[in-house]
Amino acid sequence: MSLKALHIVFITSSILLALFFGGWSVNHYFHGGTPVDLLFAGGSFLSAFVMMAYTRVILRKLKDISYL
Amino acid sequence: MDIPYTSKPRPDTGLYNAKVGIWLFLASEVMLFGALFSSYILLRIGADKWPSGLLNIPIGTFNTAVLITSSVTVVMAWASLKMNNFPKFKLYMGITILCALAFLGIKSIEYKDKFTHYQVWLKDGTTQTGHIEGNPYFLNHNKLDARKLDHIMFRSDGGHVVAAAEHGGNAKGGHAAAVKIERKDIQRLSAYVPAHSTYFAIYFTLTALHALHVVGGSLVLAFFWGPGSKMWKTDPERFTNRIEVGGLFWHFVDLVWIFLFPVLYLL
Numbered sequence: 001m002s003l004k005a006l007h008i009v010f011i012t013s014s015i016l017l018a019l020f021f022g023g024w025s026v027n028h029y030f031h032g033g034t035p036v037d038l039l040f041a042g043g044s045f046l047s048a049f050v051m052m053a054y055t056r057v058i059l060r061k062l063k064d065i066s067y068l
Numbered sequence: 069m070d071i072p073y074t075s076k077p078r079p080d081t082g083l084y085n086a087k088v089g090i091w092l093f094l095a096s097e098v099m100l101f102g103a104l105f106s107s108y109i110l111l112r113i114g115a116d117k118w119p120s121g122l123l124n125i126p127i128g129t130f131n132t133a134v135l136i137t138s139s140v141t142v143v144m145a146w147a148s149l150k151m152n153n154f155p156k157f158k159l160y161m162g163i164t165i166l167c168a169l170a171f172l173g174i175k176s177i178e179y180k181d182k183f184t185h186y187q188v189w190l191k192d193g194t195t196q197t198g199h200i201e202g203n204p205y206f207l208n209h210n211k212l213d214a215r216k217l218d219h220i221m222f223r224s225d226g227g228h229v230v231a232a233a234e235h236g237g238n239a240k241g242g243h244a245a246a247v248k249i250e251r252k253d254i255q256r257l258s259a260y261v262p263a264h265s266t267y268f269a270i271y272f273t274l275t276a277l278h279a280l281h282v283v284g285g286s287l288v289l290a291f292f293w294g295p296g297s298k299m300w301k302t303d304p305e306r307f308t309n310r311i312e313v314g315g316l317f318w319h320f321v322d323l324v325w326i327f328l329f330p331v332l333y334l335l
Contacts, residue, residue, distance in 0.1 A: 001091070003315045007143045010319050013326045014136050021129070024334050040129065047133070054140070062147060068082065 005067040011055050018048035075305040090313045094320050097281075101324055104277070108270050108331065119267045122260065124178060128333040131174050135322045138167035142289070142315045149308040154300055157311070161293040164318070168286035175279055182260035182268070188222060188249060189256040198224040201246050209257040220257070221246040271332055278328060281321045288314050 022044035029037035072078075073085045081088055112118050145160035184203040189195045200207060201221035212220070224244040262269040292307075292314055299307040 002087075003143060003146055003312045003319070006316055006319045007139065010139055010323055010326070013323060017132070017326050017330060020330060021334065024330075040125075051136075058143065062143075065147075065150065 002065065002067055004062045004065050007058070008055065011051055011058075015048050015051045015055075018044045018051065022048065075303065075309055084309055086309055086313045087316075090316050094316065097320060101277075104270075104274055105327070105331070108274065111266050111270055115266060119265070122267070123271075123333050124181070125333050127174060127178050128329055131171050132325065132329050134167050134171050134174070135325050138164045138171070139319055139322045141167065142311075142318050146308070146311045146315050149300075149304070149311055152304075154297075157300075158293065158297070161289060161311075165286055165290050165293060168282055168289070171282055172279060172286075175275070185260045186222070187258055187260070187264065188220075188254055190249070190253050191255045192253070196222065196224050198222055198244070206259055206261060207257065208259070208263070209251075209254055212251055212254070212257065218251050219248050220251075220254075222249050223247075274328055274332065278321070278324055281324070285314070285318050285321050289318065 022041045025033075025037045025041035025044060029035075029041065071085075075084060077083050078085060078088075141160045141163040145157045145164060148154070148156035148160060183205045184199060185197070186200055186207070187195060187197045199222075201223065207220075223246045258264045260268055262272045292311060296310070297307070299310070
């Protein structure tokens with residue numbers, strides 16, 4: 001498995017973490033949290049979106065490199 | 069005599085040797101961290117009560133972002149070499165190393181905060197968390213006796229101001245004023261260190277082992293960025309492969325953190 005393949009695995013994990021953290025922050029806000037939690041939630045969802053866009057860009061950039 | 073298959077793939081594996089080597093090493097690392105994660109799960113499900121809210125989530129989140137950024141830049145560094153752009157490699161690898169140092173710096177601040185944060189168990193059955201005046205490191209009830217200290221001045225955390233007030237303190241804006249606690253009233257005193265509880269024992273084991281991997285990885289990447297980069301002039305393909313191998317290790321270290329962060333900070 002090349003660095004390209006592991007990087008895709010890593011970014012996918014990071015996107016899942018960002019979505020989870022966003023959901024966790026929203027849940028925390030509705031269970032006695034502060035507006036800062038909403039800020040974290042917004043930041044996390046935005047990060048997930050940015051990383052999805054980044055994945056498209058990096059796949060295009062590394063299209064000639066093998067996954068092996 | 070040249071070492072074979074440093075840049076060209078071996079016919080039987082289809083990979084250059086260093087890549088096979090790093091994946092064998094990473095497999096052993098998966099077993100190491102896997103065992104520790106399993107220990108964490110068993111300790112947690114076996115505990116009557118598991119603490120929460122003891123770690124600083126904004127700091128942990130920031131450190132997660134730092135590590136994700138470093139993974140992006142290490143791939144950019146490798147891709148730059150693939151495109152024969154050495155100056156860009158130097159730039160991206162330099163940023164990766166800076167991210168590693170930032171992660172370690174932030175982690176050490178987090179550790180320092182834990183080493184000066186205390187829990188005191190009183191003989192009346194109550195407990196308080198907070199800071200001791202002067203912010204001493206690693207103090208405990210045995211050291212109080214060894215130093216012949218007959219009291220501590222204790223500043224309770226916001227969530228424990230009522231308990232502090234009961235001991236003669238004044239609650240002000242979520243933080244209690246320092247109160248005097250006599251040694252004879254103290255059952256146990258501990259900083260947030262591994263000896264404090266199972267929670268901090270596994271927290272420090274996991275995060276310190278991870279931090280050691282960050283130190284090791286950043287040293288190797290710094291070598292490739294500095295003196296090791298001379299190889300680019302003599303054997304660029306082999307150097308590019310070295311960066312890929314270093315990047316694979318770095319991704320593993322970052323992937324461990326991607327699991328550590330939610331497990332330790334959020335759940």
